[in-house]
Every structure is written in C-alpha cells, then in structure tokens.
Amino acid sequence: MDDLITLYVTDLSGTRHEIQAPTDMGLNVMEAIKANALPVKATCGGMAMCATCNIIIKSSHDLPELSESEEGMLDEAFVLDIEGSRLSCQIPVTRDIDGLELKMAPLSNPED
Numbered sequence: 001m002d003d004l005i006t007l008y009v010t011d012l013s014g015t016r017h018e019i020q021a022p023t024d025m026g027l028n029v030m031e032a033i034k035a036n037a038l039p040v041k042a043t044c045g046g047m048a049m050c051a052t053c054n055i056i057i058k059s060s061h062d063l064p065e066l067s068e069s070e071e072g073m074l075d076e077a078f079v080l081d082i083e084g085s086r087l088s089c090q091i092p093v094t095r096d097i098d099g100l101e102l103k104m105a106p107l108s109n110p111e112d
Contacts, residue, residue, distance in 0.1 A: 005098035009038055010058070012104055021093045029055070029102070030088035040104065046089035051076045057084040059101040063091055 003024040009017045021032035030053040033040045041052035048069040057063065063086065066074070070090045085105065091097065 005093065005095060007032060008101040009033060010103040011038060012106065023093055023095055027093045028089050029091040029093060032093055033088060040088065042089060048073055048087055048090055051087065053088040054105040055086055055088045056103045056105055057086055057100070058103055059099065061097050061100050063097070
C-alpha cells in the first residue's frame with residue numbers, strides 16, 4: 001500500500017521491531033508505536049507536555065524542527081541524547097520518515 005511506511009523501533013530490552021504506520025490518518029510516531037502494541041507511556045497524550053515518549057533517533061532522516069515546547073520537555077528527559085533525542089508525539093507520520101530507525105528511551109517505559 002502506498003499509504004503505509006515502515007518504522008524500526010528498538011525497545012528497552014534491545015529488541016528491534018519493524019512496524020507499519022499509515023500516512024493518511026494524521027498520526028504521529030508515538031501513536032504509531034502505541035497502535036503496534038509497543039510500550040510507550042505518553043502521559044500527556046501527545047501534547048508535548050511531558051517527556052515520557054522520549055525516543056532517540058538512530059537514522060539520518062530529515063525531521064521537523066524542534067518546537068519550543070518540545071525542546072523544553074527534552075530538557076526534563078531522564079535520558080537525553082543531545083544529537084538524537086526527540087518526543088515521538090511531535091514527529092508526524094509522513095512519507096518523509098519511511099525507514100526511520102529509533103530507540104525508545106527509558107522514560108518511555110510504562111513502569112517508570
């Protein structure tokens with residue numbers, strides 16, 4: 001299908017998951033991760049008001065610029081990779097991120 005992209009998500013145990021996400025539903029990466037039954041806390045529900053969906057980008061995709069609120073929340077993140085940390089709720093699922101590789105950060109664990 002032309003409206004599906006593939007994301008590669010490494011969970012907290014180091015297992016790599018290949019997930020599919022539709023580009024025609026207005027989802028963000030956090031929602032795609034949840035829809036594929038992977039654990040992500042996402043306390044604020046995708047409003048960039050917490051850092052519990054923190055991920056570390058491992059591929060060289062061109063992503064949207066960080067907003068002020070996302071940057072502020074990343075300052076609060078438990079695990080921050082200066083070059084690759086993002087809030088998964090702030091990255092829209094579009095064709096541009098097909099093949100995106102990411103690692104879930106410890107605060108994205110529902111047990112935290």
